[in-house]
Amino acid sequence: MTKTTMTVNGKPVAAETEGRTLLSAYLRDGLGLTGTHIGCDTSQCGACVVHVDGKAVKSCSIFAQEVEGADVRTIEGMANADGSLSTIQQAFQDHHGLQCGFCTPGMVMSSAALLAENANPTEAEVRHYLEGNICRCTGYHNIVKAVMAASGQAVPAE
Amino acid sequence: MPKDGGIGESTKRREDIRFLTGKGRYTDDINLRGQAYACFLRSEVANGRINSIDTKAALAMPGVLTILTGDDFTGMGGNPAGWLINSRNGEPMKEPKRPVLAHGKVRHVGDAYAMVVAETYSQARDAAAAINADITELPAVVDMAAALADNTNLVHDEIGTNQCFDWGWIEDNRAAVDEAFKTAPHVTTLELVNNRLIPNAMEPRASLADYDAGTGDYKLYTTSQNPHLHRLLIAAFVMGMPENKLTVIAPDVGGGFGSKIYHYGEEAAVLAAAKAINRPVKWVAERSESFLSDAHGRDHVTKIQLATTKSGEFLALRTETLANVGAYLSNFSTATPTFLHGTLMAGPYKTPLVYVNVKTVFTNTAPVDAYRGAGRPEATFSIERIVDKCARELGIDQAEIRRKNLLTPDQFPYTTPVGLVYDTGNYQATMDKMTELADLAGFEARRAASAKNGKLRGLGLSTWIEACGIAPSNLVGVLGARVGLFDAATVRVNATGNISVMTGAHSHGQGHETVFAQIVAEQLGIPASSVEIVHGDTSKIPFGMGSYGSRSLAVAGSAMTKAVDKIIAKGKKIAAHMLEASEQDIEFKDGSFSVAGTDKAKTFGEIAFSAYVPHNYPLETLEPGLEETAFYDPANFTYPAGAYACEVEVDPDTGKVEIASFTCADDFGNVMNPMIVDGQVHGGVGQGIGQALLESTTYDANGQLLTGSYMDYAMPRADDVPFYTVDHSCITPCTHNPLGVKGCGEAGAIGSPPAVVNAVIDALHRAGHTHVTHIDMPVSPQRVWAAMNKA
Numbered sequence: 001m002t003k004t005t006m007t008v009n010g011k012p013v014a015a016e017t018e019g020r021t022l023l024s025a026y027l028r029d030g031l032g033l034t035g036t037h038i039g040c041d042t043s044q045c046g047a048c049v050v051h052v053d054g055k056a057v058k059s060c061s062i063f064a065q066e067v068e069g070a071d072v073r074t075i076e077g078m079a080n081a082d083g084s085l086s087t088i089q090q091a092f093q094d095h096h097g098l099q100c101g102f103c104t105p106g107m108v109m110s111s112a113a114l115l116a117e118n119a120n121p122t123e124a125e126v127r128h129y130l131e132g133n134i135c136r137c138t139g140y141h142n143i144v145k146a147v148m149a150a151s152g153q154a155v156p157a158e
Numbered sequence: 159m160p161k162d163g164g165i166g167e168s169t170k171r172r173e174d175i176r177f178l179t180g181k182g183r184y185t186d187d188i189n190l191r192g193q194a195y196a197c198f199l200r201s202e203v204a205n206g207r208i209n210s211i212d213t214k215a216a217l218a219m220p221g222v223l224t225i226l227t228g229d230d231f232t233g234m235g236g237n238p239a240g241w242l243i244n245s246r247n248g249e250p251m252k253e254p255k256r257p258v259l260a261h262g263k264v265r266h267v268g269d270a271y272a273m274v275v276a277e278t279y280s281q282a283r284d285a286a287a288a289i290n291a292d293i294t295e296l297p298a299v300v301d302m303a304a305a306l307a308d309n310t311n312l313v314h315d316e317i318g319t320n321q322c323f324d325w326g327w328i329e330d331n332r333a334a335v336d337e338a339f340k341t342a343p344h345v346t347t348l349e350l351v352n353n354r355l356i357p358n359a360m361e362p363r364a365s366l367a368d369y370d371a372g373t374g375d376y377k378l379y380t381t382s383q384n385p386h387l388h389r390l391l392i393a394a395f396v397m398g399m400p401e402n403k404l405t406v407i408a409p410d411v412g413g414g415f416g417s418k419i420y421h422y423g424e425e426a427a428v429l430a431a432a433k434a435i436n437r438p439v440k441w442v443a444e445r446s447e448s449f450l451s452d453a454h455g456r457d458h459v460t461k462i463q464l465a466t467t468k469s470g471e472f473l474a475l476r477t478e479t480l481a482n483v484g485a486y487l488s489n490f491s492t493a494t495p496t497f498l499h500g501t502l503m504a505g506p507y508k509t510p511l512v513y514v515n516v517k518t519v520f521t522n523t524a525p526v527d528a529y530r531g532a533g534r535p536e537a538t539f540s541i542e543r544i545v546d547k548c549a550r551e552l553g554i555d556q557a558e559i560r561r562k563n564l565l566t567p568d569q570f571p572y573t574t575p576v577g578l579v580y581d582t583g584n585y586q587a588t589m590d591k592m593t594e595l596a597d598l599a600g601f602e603a604r605r606a607a608s609a610k611n612g613k614l615r616g617l618g619l620s621t622w623i624e625a626c627g628i629a630p631s632n633l634v635g636v637l638g639a640r641v642g643l644f645d646a647a648t649v650r651v652n653a654t655g656n657i658s659v660m661t662g663a664h665s666h667g668q669g670h671e672t673v674f675a676q677i678v679a680e681q682l683g684i685p686a687s688s689v690e691i692v693h694g695d696t697s698k699i700p701f702g703m704g705s706y707g708s709r710s711l712a713v714a715g716s717a718m719t720k721a722v723d724k725i726i727a728k729g730k731k732i733a734a735h736m737l738e739a740s741e742q743d744i745e746f747k748d749g750s751f752s753v754a755g756t757d758k759a760k761t762f763g764e765i766a767f768s769a770y771v772p773h774n775y776p777l778e779t780l781e782p783g784l785e786e787t788a789f790y791d792p793a794n795f796t797y798p799a800g801a802y803a804c805e806v807e808v809d810p811d812t813g814k815v816e817i818a819s820f821t822c823a824d825d826f827g828n829v830m831n832p833m834i835v836d837g838q839v840h841g842g843v844g845q846g847i848g849q850a851l852l853e854s855t856t857y858d859a860n861g862q863l864l865t866g867s868y869m870d871y872a873m874p875r876a877d878d879v880p881f882y883t884v885d886h887s888c889i890t891p892c893t894h895n896p897l898g899v900k901g902c903g904e905a906g907a908i909g910s911p912p913a914v915v916n917a918v919i920d921a922l923h924r925a926g927h928t929h930v931t932h933i934d935m936p937v938s939p940q941r942v943w944a945a946m947n948k949a
Contacts (some may be wrong), residue, residue, distance in 0.1 A: 098412075
């Protein structure tokens with residue numbers, strides 16, 4: 001076991017890890033941050049997406065020890081300092097972009113990464129970017145609406 | 159109107175706060191001190207005789223606490239089948255035992271036959287790999303027709319056949335139906351497959367069991383759509399204990415779609431293990447385990463025939479289906495292809511004669527049970543595909559042939575030839591609305607534009623109906639159900655006027671915490687924010703049958719409104735006393751109890767407080783407190799219906815199908831929260847597009863699941879679907895429940911697959927490929943290309 005340290009949601013943290021401990025397990029089990037979800041075992045569903053040094057990363061596909069010293073942000077760290085929902089989170093609520101909530105953390109993290117890269121994505125760009133986040137509940141309609149709304153763009157009329 | 163959130167408002171969801179901030183509490187998020195972890199060892203062969211299981215080496219491995227096998231569960235009951243179906247010859251269906259862990263034989267790849275419990279999951283998994291099981295592999299039966307013909311290779315030796323039952327509906331009408339076919343001016347025939355699907359809720363199944371040695375009480379946190387049903391099945395049927403020794407808690411659950419209705423052996427196994435080691439035991443499925451062991455859906459092979467006049471009036475319809483039940487009967491496996499499928503074969507049409515035959519078949523594959531729509535997508539697909547084929551054969555427009563045969567509003571209530579009584583509907587209205595919203599008139603211009611871009615554009619329609627709001631207990635009991643299908647609510651008014659509603663429904667995405675509060679708020683004239691909805695914990699909620707079958711509003715919601723009615727009735731008695739008036743003179747409106755014709759009034763809050771501090775209170779004639787329970791058994795199914803239009807663009811070189819547009823005009827009766835209803839339709843259509851174009855559950859001839867992960871099982875992703883146009887403004891309120899609601903959870907998955915496939919056929923036909931009469935789902939690029947290029 002090795003003590004692995006990093007910054008998570010702005011706070012320095014430490015937890016014991018084995019070489020094989022995934023970042024997702026470090027977050028969920030080591031730190032008790034269960035907002036990051038595990039939906040598959042082939043790194044395709046995207047429920048586990050977090051930000052590592054500003055980049056969207058599937059936390060199930062990277063070892064905790066590889067992330068030593070990095071700046072990690074999870075869904076628990078997305079709200080504003082005063083506890084209010086961030087623009088993206090609020091957009092998801094406003095537009096009913098979630099139902100069961102299980103894919104939602106990864107969906108929000110991926111969407112945030114998209115908007116950081118591309119402030120005004122087209123519908124096609126949003127859909128393409130979110131290809132790595134599977135949702136079974138929403139049919140994606142309101143998720144795409146939420147991301148477009150969060151970017152400040154006109155939302156397609158119903 | 160209450161200050162916030164009444165009926166009909168698109169109130170934003172309160173549950174979103176925890177889901178958006180990572181504070182949801184799904185089963186794997188819950189941890190009990192001292193918990194151990196379970197790993198199940200699953201069969202790698204589809205059919206095998208278990209000769210011996212040597213656990214010696216595994217038991218000696220680090221961290222291992224116990225190992226249980228099928229031998230440890232022979233004293234427990236099997237997982238019961240919930241619906242008895244009789245064959246046409248009167249024989250009851252075959253009901254082989256479904257043990258907690260496989261015993262004697264393994265019957266599908268993924269069939270769990272041993273469980274290791276260890277300090278960590280990794281240790282459990284490593285030890286499972288060290289178990290030495292001597293299993294003789296036997297030939298697998300995978301193909302249904304072959305399974306029926308095979309009397310040597312049996313999934314369950316003791317029943318002597320691979321047929322579960324051979325069901326006819328309605329058998330007495332068969333002769334008349336066959337006669338109509340003999341004399342019909344035109345008969346259309348179609349053979350089709352309704353492809354097996356894997357529900358794939360994004361949260362894998364999980365269970366956390368706890369045993370209290372001091373009291374003998376068990377507690378099970380589990381991914382369930384219906385915790386009371388789990389409690390009943392596990393306690394009374396499987397583990398043989400009174401239900402009052404088991405609490406089942408379904409916390410936040412990440413989707414179900416039917417797959418989390420059923421009791422699975424893992425749940426009883428972890429409970430037994432928790433008692434054995436006197437520590438909590440947690441199990442979380444890996445996704446690959448889910449693929450192998452969650453109940454799959456659909457998997458019908460159907461031949462359907464439609465007899466008509468030369469001008470397209472439907473005279474008779476008959477179908478023969480082989481329906482897969484997999485290796486074991488899951489709790490509703492036998493109901494799904496029969497009373498949720500055959501009874502819908504009249505569709506929304508006035509076809510006077512209908513006969514349905516279904517043979518269910520055991521195969522060495524995962525159990526098959528209800529999955530979003532449960533039988534109704536299968537019925538709708540068969541009907542809407544053959545209607546399309548018939549229209550093409552007769553040279554009749556696809557909208558026109560439907561309009562000729564749709565029931566008209568004056569015909570309700572309508573008793574169908576397959577035994578259901580449709581209460582009300584207006585299928586012309588939804589056709590008209592769809593026609594307008596989908597701009598059918600503009601299709602030709604769009605088709606020409608697509609053609610300029612080298613794409614073949616097609617238009618497919620689907621007019622669908624379903625029976626949901628499951629179900630009237632008496633009726634289903636007569637038909638073989640072994641459960642009641644009522645639901646319940648306890649409405650507890652707290653002393654300071656806020657409300658807790660304990661409901662038997664369970665929300666795993668449907669937004670009940672928000673919508674149910676809106677309904678209570680509307681009824682009581684109080685803010686929705688003062689109403690708290692409690693669900694999922696059997697120690698808190700009255701006995702309800704849970705959420706599936708688009709029943710939550712129609713059944714559990716009705717129970718809730720009836721409980722609120724009782725609250726209001728009691729409130730009037732209290733108010734009468736406080737206002738020194740007679741009960742008959744008390745009116746209740748907008749949260750206030752008043753004496754008719756005066757300005758003497760008491761607020762809801764004052765009445766509530768009085769009930770709990772009963773000083774000015776009629777104690778001689780009225781108990782204190784303000785809490786009421788109602789159980790509601792529906793009088794009938796509910797019958798939402800709609801009209802869908804799908805436009806596709808087919809790439810003639812690659813066969814790839816893109817959905818250009820999808821339009822839904824639905825009648826769900828009264829709508830409580832339009833935003834949530836829209837979301838349900840979006841999600842259902844997304845799944846329907848997945849079935850139509852992408853998803854294929856493929857077993858090879860040895861019963862190996864080839865599509866065992868997201869690498870091979872094509873889930874619909876954001877770039878596979880467009881924005882949908884959905885509408886529910888055509889409203890014919892349900893005539894038999896207090897809210898007038900019909901249910902909307904499954905509609906999208908029911909109505910969409912045939913619209914998609916009809917659109918593809920249309921695209922091909924318009925481009926001259928009229929030899930293509932059908933393409934089975936999933937309509938993959940390869941299948942389209944092959945169909946186009948077949949000589």
